Amino acid sequence: MTDISQYLLIGSLESYSGKSATLLGIGAQLQERGLDIAYGKPLSTGNGNLMGKGMDEDGAFIAQILGLPTDRLYPTLISMDRQTIEGQLTEAVPGDPQVGFQQHYPTTPGQLVLLEGPGTLDEGRLFGLSLGQMADRLSAGIVLVIPCDVQQIIDRALSAKERLGDRLLGIIVNDITRELIEPFAQHYVPYLEAQGIPILGQLPRSNLLRSISVQELVERLEATVVCRDDRLDLMVESLRIGAMNVNSALKYFRKGENMAVVTGGDRTDIQLAALETSTQCLILTGHLSPSELIISRAEELEIPILTVDLDTLTTVEIIDNAFGTVPIHEPVKAKCISELVAAHVDLDRLLGCLS
Numbered sequence: 001m002t003d004i005s006q007y008l009l010i011g012s013l014e015s016y017s018g019k020s021a022t023l024l025g026i027g028a029q030l031q032e033r034g035l036d037i038a039y040g041k042p043l044s045t046g047n048g049n050l051m052g053k054g055m056d057e058d059g060a061f062i063a064q065i066l067g068l069p070t071d072r073l074y075p076t077l078i079s080m081d082r083q084t085i086e087g088q089l090t091e092a093v094p095g096d097p098q099v100g101f102q103q104h105y106p107t108t109p110g111q112l113v114l115l116e117g118p119g120t121l122d123e124g125r126l127f128g129l130s131l132g133q134m135a136d137r138l139s140a141g142i143v144l145v146i147p148c149d150v151q152q153i154i155d156r157a158l159s160a161k162e163r164l165g166d167r168l169l170g171i172i173v174n175d176i177t178r179e180l181i182e183p184f185a186q187h188y189v190p191y192l193e194a195q196g197i198p199i200l201g202q203l204p205r206s207n208l209l210r211s212i213s214v215q216e217l218v219e220r221l222e223a224t225v226v227c228r229d230d231r232l233d234l235m236v237e238s239l240r241i242g243a244m245n246v247n248s249a250l251k252y253f254r255k256g257e258n259m260a261v262v263t264g265g266d267r268t269d270i271q272l273a274a275l276e277t278s279t280q281c282l283i284l285t286g287h288l289s290p291s292e293l294i295i296s297r298a299e300e301l302e303i304p305i306l307t308v309d310l311d312t313l314t315t316v317e318i319i320d321n322a323f324g325t326v327p328i329h330e331p332v333k334a335k336c337i338s339e340l341v342a343a344h345v346d347l348d349r350l351l352g353c354l355s
Contacts (some may be wrong), residue, residue: 007105007140008169011117011131013156015290018174019145019295020058020116021209021328022045022201025341026350027066027114028334033347039063040063040074040105041116042134043124045081052108056325060117065283065334074113075104077128101348102138112354115140121163132164141169141354143200148176148184154191169353170198172345175205176323198353201345207237210324214281214304217260220318223306224284227295231302235332236260238317241312242270253277265307268294279303283350284310 010026027037041059055063063073073169078084105113115138117131118124126134135142142164146153153173161168171192176184181204187197215232218225225232238256242249242263250273253261260281261274265288274282277295282298284290287309290298298305298330306313328334341347 006160007113007115007138008354009115009117009135009138009140009142010134011121011142011297012119012145013121014147014250015119016325017119017145017147018203018209019119020062021333021337022145022172022174022203022329022341022345023114023116024062024065024334025337026345026347027062027346028112028338029341029347030112031066034109035262036072036108037066037068038072038074038108038111038113039066039068039115040113042074042077042101042105043118043127043129043208044076044079045119057329061327061329062116063102065331067068069321070073074115076128077101077104078124080124080127085126106140117142118195121160135164135167142167143169143350144171145174146171148173148180150180150184154188157192157197158195161195168197169350170200172201172203173199173274174203176202177205198349199349201341203340203344206336206340209328209333209340211237211258211333212322213330214260214306216322216326217281217283217319218306220322221283221308221310221315222305223308226284226290226305226307228302231304234258234304235330236280236319239316239323240274240349241316242267242274249273250277253279259299260319261314262319264288264312265290272297275301275303276284281306283308283315285310285315290329296328304345 010019010023027316031037039062044056047187116164121131124130144160157171177308237258240253240256240259240261242261249270254275254277257278260278260283261279262283265284265286268291271282271290271294281304287307290305
């Protein structure tokens with residue numbers, strides 16, 4: 001494909017839909033095809049002025065993984081926080097982001113600019129930076145990333161089509177569970193295609209992409225690391241609670257993979273059973289320190305032990321809420337999403353829509 005000078009907006013209808021990850025995967029695959037890729041995030045709800053481009057942490061990670069030089073990075077125009085919102089509300093003449101687009105988003109022949117859109121169709125409207133407004137200002141095509149909720153996806157896709165019109169090039173359906181892959185392809189895809197909504201990709205659920213690092217758990221739980229603080233990069237894909245007898249616990253733990261096991265600090269038997277299965281970290285509640293036996297075994301197996309000054313219920317709630325909502329800041333996840341996009345997104349069709 002030659003003489004590309006276009007903007008592609010990757011948007012979503014709700015937060016934590018997989019928008020950033022999908023953009024990263026698309027960017028990596030297009031680079032492998034030899035396309036000249038640039039990246040920008042006009043509206044940010046995160047913090048930071050990283051890399052001198054006004055990028056938040058997510059944007060900086062995407063730029064790093066794609067290996068983009070500074071002349072391939074487009075700055076954030078608005079970082080949407082309370083101060084910025086109140087400043088816009090009290091302006092006698094609100095600022096016009098069109099000026100920012102003209103200054104910082106010039107078109108470059110042969111370049112495809114991947115832009116990360118807001119989390120919803122309405123986010124950023126106050127600043128003229130909603131998804132539809134951006135697309136109109138830049139003459140950009142839109143691809144929506146929508147999680148596979150079979151009860152709502154049809155209505156949401158039809159509503160988005162009605163609002164975005166011809167700007168909507170298609171949707172990528174994300175997080176399809178194993179049991180829904182076949183029925184979704186057989187029944188939902190043909191219907192949406194018939195409504196003029198191309199299905200550009202169908203991404204199956206990945207436990208790795210929904211996983212959370214032990215380091216992230218330490219921060220969210222405000223935990224103390226008892227041992228193996230050099231292994232906080234381990235990824236946790238599932239959660240188990242150790243509150244039964246040791247024989248039942250062993251059977252229970254053996255069914256899980258890459259687990260975080262939460263149990264009482266005084267349950268040495270459960271702790272030992274957890275260490276002998278697919279456990280990525282042991283989380284002890286009540287802020288009780290484990291025995292030397294447990295610490296020694298964990299050191300040997302390279303499994304971090306955390307202690308928290310929380311009860312079991314609160315600890316489990318915090319961890320449960322973390323799964324699937326943690327930004328993709330690990331290279332192993334970046335590699336995973338690139339492989340998923342290569343296998344399950346029709347890039348040829350996407351490029352055809354752009355042309």
